[in-house]
Amino acid sequence: MRDIWIVAENPAWAAVLFAGAKAISSDAKIVAFVNGDEAAAKAAGSYGAAAAFAMPQPADGLWEGYAKPLAEKAKAETPALILVSASKRGRDLAAQVAAILDAPLFTDGKNVTVNGDAVTAQTMIYGGTGIKTATATATTALVTVGAKDYDPAPAGSAPGSVATLPYAATAAKVTGHQARPAASVNLPEAAKVVSVGRGFAEEAELAFARDLAAAIGAEVGCSRPIAEFFKWMPEECYVGISGQVLKPDLYLAVGISGQAQHLFGCRDAKCIVSINKDAECLMNQNADYYIVGDLKEVVPAIIKAAKG
Numbered sequence: 132m133r134d135i136w137i138v139a140e141n142p143a144w145a146a147v148l149f150a151g152a153k154a155i156s157s158d159a160k161i162v163a164f165v166n167g168d169e170a171a172a173k174a175a176g177s178y179g180a181a182a183a184f185a186m187p188q189p190a191d192g193l194w195e196g197y198a199k200p201l202a203e204k205a206k207a208e209t210p211a212l213i214l215v216s217a218s219k220r221g222r223d224l225a226a227q228v229a230a231i232l233d234a235p236l237f238t239d240g241k242n243v244t245v246n247g248d249a250v251t252a253q254t255m256i257y258g259g260t261g262i263k264t265a266t267a268t269a270t271t272a273l274v275t276v277g278a279k280d281y282d283p284a285p286a287g288s289a290p291g292s293v294a295t296l297p298y299a300a301t302a303a304k305v306t307g308h309q310a311r312p313a314a315s316v317n318l319p320e321a322a323k324v325v326s327v328g329r330g331f332a333e334e335a336e337l338a339f340a341r342d343l344a345a346a347i348g349a350e351v352g353c354s355r356p357i358a359e360f361f362k363w364m365p366e367e368c369y370v371g372i373s374g375q376v377l378k379p380d381l382y383l384a385v386g387i388s389g390q391a392q393h394l395f396g397c398r399d400a401k402c403i404v405s406i407n408k409d410a411e412c413l414m415n416q417n418a419d420y421y422i423v424g425d426l427k428e429v430v431p432a433i434i435k436a437a438k439g
């Protein structure tokens with residue numbers, strides 16, 4: 132098979148993209164590109180890439196400044212596939228490279244296979260309620276890949292070469308940087324997550340969830356309306372297709388109805404427990420265990436039991 136390129140937001144994501152590339156083809160040559168300097172490129176290429184390229188971001192530049200150089204290189208070297216981190220910047224970059232190349236792009240494609248010039252992948256449609264399988268025939272196709280779509284590849288040999296990709300200045304310039312307040316939670320790393328939904332009638336009731344999380348050593352997440360509409364929790368706390376996609380050992384959904392868009396973010400949890408007063412709700416149907424009842428009664432009872 133022709134080469135597979137991986138374009139990574141960071142070296143850790145490169146390990147995931149590398150594993151994805153290997154799963155798609157065990158014999159394709161893999162070339163790594165990474166946001167960062169040549170040290171980052173060396174790290175990103177250390178899973179056995181034939182070559183690694185750094186994409187350092189100029190102080191006044193944008194990562195998208197690499198869209199044109201990447202596309203030109205792809206046009207000249209015709210990789211079969213370019214796997215790009217499905218980060219916000221990665222998705223932007225992938226779209227721009229695809230547009231310049233007039234190439235197909237599978238956004239967050241799963242089960243990717245390549246057969247000659249034909250690339251097949253599954254993507255979500257209708258807000259995550261359906262899955263589309265499509266095949267595109269092209270010299271080069273692009274796929275954005277989530278940070279947990281593949282288990283990271285183990286460290287391998289150093290890349291055959293390390294160089295810096297030229298940057299093409301964009302019309303837009305960065306005129307300043309402002310640090311975002313650090314998130315108080317690190318949901319993707321949490322082994323246990325207590326997640327709150329609209330079953331909580333008012334913000335003060337979130338204390339139930341926080342106490343429960345403290346009692347069982349969990350982080351607190353939420354459904355989208357809790358963060359986006361009520362603003363009771365930071366936006367990085369909401370779980371689902373447009374938020375965090377988690378794989379904790381335990382996902383305890385409290386007062387969450389379990390719409391497809393939410394389930395997308397928690398369905399890979401090892402164990403899902405739902406607390407809901409509606410026995411028939413989708414969250415219960417998708418849970419390993421569920422408790423039917425009012426969260427204001429059930430949650431304190433669990434806290435009491437957890438504290439012994």
Ligand SMILES: Cc1cc2nc3c(=O)[nH]c(=O)nc-3n(C[C@H](O)[C@H](O)[C@H](O)COP(=O)(O)OP(=O)(O)OC[C@H]3O[C@@H](n4cnc5c(N)ncnc54)[C@H](O)[C@@H]3O)c2cc1C
Nearest residue numbers: 328329330354355371372373386387388392393408409426
């Ligand atoms: C394009 C698109 C993307 C979206 N992306 C996301 C996403 O990423 N994440 C996400 O979460 N949503 C997302 N949504 C929204 C999603 O469709 C649902 O509207 C949302 O998940 C519902 O949130 P909820 O379960 O908290 O609220 P509801 O659907 O209102 O459910 C509340 C639940 O609480 C239960 N309840 C009520 N009172 C109690 C009580 N006292 N005790 C116990 N249970 C109680 C009810 O029975 C009900 O099941 C998206 C929607 C669209 C269209």
